Amino acid sequence: MTAADTLRSRGLRLTRPRRIILDVVRSTDTHPTAASVYRRVRRKLPRVSLATVHRNLRQLATQGLLVERSAADGMRFDGNTGVHDHFTCVACGRIYDVPARPRSAVRRRMASSTAFEVFDYRMEFYGRCGACRRRRTRSPLTRHQRRTYGRQEP
Amino acid sequence: MTAADTLRSRGLRLTRPRRIILDVVRSTDTHPTAASVYRRVRRKLPRVSLATVHRNLRQLATQGLLVERSAADGMRFDGNTGVHDHFTCVACGRIYDVPARPRSAVRRRMASSTAFEVFDYRMEFYGRCGACRRRRTRSPLTRHQRRTYGRQEP
DNA sequence: TGGTTATTGGTAATCATTATCAATTAGACT
DNA sequence: AGTCTAATTGATAATGATTACCAATAACCA
Incomplete structure (x- = not known):
């Protein structure tokens, strides 16, 4: 089951910003903050809003497509959902x-x-x-x- | 070596707010947030400032008299410094x-x-x-x- | 007791995250 | 391909926690 299918099966849509945000988090192992994800996403989608990045990171974590963990300097996100x-x-x-x-x-x-x-x-x-x-x-x-x-x- | 001595030996002072803040954190095992510590300290010292609570929690943690740990809803403080x-x-x-x-x-x-x-x-x-x-x-x-x-x- | 200076209270500033809302657009259905 | 509907977006305001600032206060030491 692909990420797109997982989303669609729950009535969610795979928009361009959402897809790029997921790609960015999945293609790094540095456990980035929301701000860091935002900077990287803007390279591909310069008009993206910071709110969109936050919203999607939250949503994708709720859907289990990535993991949200609290660190000392705020939330960090991990594309590796394995144990x-x-x-x-x-x-x-x-x-x-x-x-x-x-x-x-x-x-x-x-x-x-x-x-x-x-x-x-x-x-x-x-x-x-x-x-x-x-x-x-x-x-x-x-x-x-x-x-x-x-x-x-x- | 008492907490007061630890502080004094490093040029820090055991003020009334500081002593009460340390007492509050040490006398609970609920890993309180700064806001929660603030509420409890105010019962003994109604005029204390929230900034003072934050400053002291940070300082006391730096001095090793309590432990600061990041949780999902912000920092939490632990008077139990043992492992x-x-x-x-x-x-x-x-x-x-x-x-x-x-x-x-x-x-x-x-x-x-x-x-x-x-x-x-x-x-x-x-x-x-x-x-x-x-x-x-x-x-x-x-x-x-x-x-x-x-x-x-x- | 007096003097030095860490500390305080009050408040403004900062930073990350969330809420709001009109405009946009993905996806389903003709 | 075109249309409809609701999810989503971008922009920005609001929130909440923490930190910075500064004049006034009070620990500690001689």
Whole structure:
């Protein structure tokens, strides 16, 4: 089932702005913000409105065609709808996809030891990526990165 | 080392608003937003400014006296600075603390299989809490909860 | 106690997101 | 291909959370 069919089957339309917005998010692995998507979409559709980008990102996420996740500096969007985890480099701020580890064991353990029924869970890793390790980057965390990472380690 | 000493040793002052803000966050386990902290602080200090609450939450988090975490509806603050994970109930929206599972194994595994150096990681669980399971609540997810949880399951 | 200066309250500014609405256009049906 | 209808758009205003600014205040130290 193609994206167009998914939309049409729910009474939604595949307009030019919508198609381009979906393409942009799907063709990147950088987990862009709405503003970043807007900038890229404008390269193909200069008259597009920022509101249209917001509206569509929201709608496409609701339809399950992309994933919306909250990060420290606002919402970010992910065209990869498969199960995977994320690694955030606190030196350069980039967010990398990492393969998910098996989920069933964690779910079972949670279910047996608490009153919680776990539908799903997320893992977010924080550290330094290969490039930054080689570069020995030791720049102080930005406010954004501090927020993402929670607090500065002593 | 008390909070007052921590602050003073860094040239910061323990003012009345600051002390009350820290008390409020430390004496709750509901991971309040800035607005919620503001409401509670005003009960003890009616003339406090919302800006003061924001400023202090930020400052106290930078000093490591509390933890700032980004959630779907904005920043939330946690007086529990120890290592622990979170469970979000998608029915009622409450965020519960859950004990952390051992970290070292995950870190080692990540280090050996990728170029990433992992300083820390977070787990966020999503599901239904005991109260909501008993209540058989089956309310549709709010926009906020949808965002938190990522996307609606089919 | 006095002096320095971090901090406050009040308010304006900023930033991301959402709401509103007349004009447009995708998609279904002739 | 043309028509109709409602989803969608672009433009812009409104909202909500957070931050910046600044004169007045109050912690802390000598």
